[in-house]
Amino acid sequence: MELSIMLVFGAGILSFISPCVFPLYPSYLSFITGLSVKEISNRKDQSVQIKNKVMLHTLMFVLGLSIVFFILGSAFTLIGDIFYQYQDLIRMLGAIFIIAMGFFLTGIFQPVSMLKEKRVIKLAKKPGDT
Numbered sequence: 001m002e003l004s005i006m007l008v009f010g011a012g013i014l015s016f017i018s019p020c021v022f023p024l025y026p027s028y029l030s031f032i033t034g035l036s037v038k039e040i041s042n043r044k045d046q047s048v049q050i051k052n053k054v055m056l057h058t059l060m061f062v063l064g065l066s067i068v069f070f071i072l073g074s075a076f077t078l079i080g081d082i083f084y085q086y087q088d089l090i091r092m093l094g095a096i097f098i099i100a101m102g103f104f105l106t107g108i109f110q111p112v113s114m115l116k117e118k119r120v121i122k123l124a125k126k127p128g129d130t
Contacts, residue, residue, distance in 0.1 A: 032061045 015021065030036060033054045083090065103109035 032057045 034057065035050070035054075039050075100109065104111075
């Protein structure tokens with residue numbers, strides 16, 4: 001357990017310091033803090049209020065991002081559990097579909113209603129028409 005946590009942490013650090021991410025840092029800092037890069041880099045104007053604002057905005061950004069990924073992870077776990085629960089049914093339906101497509105491609109099964117072409121024609125309006 002401890003090894004996997006350390007591996008994940010190390011992978012996160014490596015992805016954070018990768019060269020392809022460096023150009024994104026100024027825009028992320030500006031987005032998170034609401035300050036321009038010039039205001040952030042100005043070391044003379046580093047008041048406690050700006051530092052608190054940066055910290056609060058950063059924490060809220062990380063919290064919001066974490067919530068989104070938590071919800072996505074939970075949703076896909078639920079979908080995966082449903083697929084796992086019904087894997088036999090899905091496998092049988094897939095086999096039936098493959099056999100039906102084989103019959104269709106060999107010409108044994110030709111559903112006429114599915115071989116018809118249907119189009120929706122949208123007529124262009126002429127200038128002056130209302």
